Amino acid sequence: MNCPLCYEPLLFGATNCPCGYNLATTVSEQLPIELTYWEALRAFWRVYWPTQIVEGVLLAGLSAYGTLLRPLGYTLSGLPFVLLVFALNAAVFDLFIPRLCSRPYKRFSLVIVKVATGETTSRLRGSAHQQVWFFLWWRQVVAGGIAAVLMMPLNALLSLMGLYFSQQIAVLAGVLAIGPILLKMLIGHQFPEIRIEARRR
DSSP: OBOTTTOOBOGGGOOBOTTSOBHHHHTTSOOEEOOOHHHHHHHHHHHHHHHHHHHHHHHHHHHHHHHHHGGGTOOOOHHHHHHHHHHHHHHHHHHHTTHHHHSOOSSEEEEEEETTTOOEESOOOHHHHHHHHHHHHHHHHHHHHHHHHHTHHHHHHHHHTTOOOHHHHHHHHIIIIIHHHHHHHHBTOOOSSEEEEEEEO
């Protein structure tokens, strides 16, 4: 028999696995599931929309601050401003990452499984919080950069027609394509201390 969680063989009639599976306690529990596209989109949206709202408000505040400083000879532009935007995005995204598992969704829930004990929780904290945040954030940045390069011909074509939708297209690509893919990559990924599983309610 193989472990239904990690598929390692359970030798000599063993009912426990190092990954945390325990036959005695898991019989009545639901096994992990694979998220559909729409479920992954829903989970990503829970983090994405508050991140965008807070980041937009803070960027508007920075722009207003920069406008006030302009008469004094100070400007918020160039590489320092780009780095500031990246740092702001990373900080705000980190703030909302725990929302992924904080409460169940309509037909499924995301749970944090502790590798050492197999215990499940909905609270993402400490080093596990930072690992999940970094896993999603840097992949989102890289995927966003690749998407921007791939969309250059479309944006150029639209600009020739007098249409300027590059920002809206970037947002749609981030929400509808990048987000669900990253969530599907996250589910079941083995971190040093935890993994996140999707379970049917």
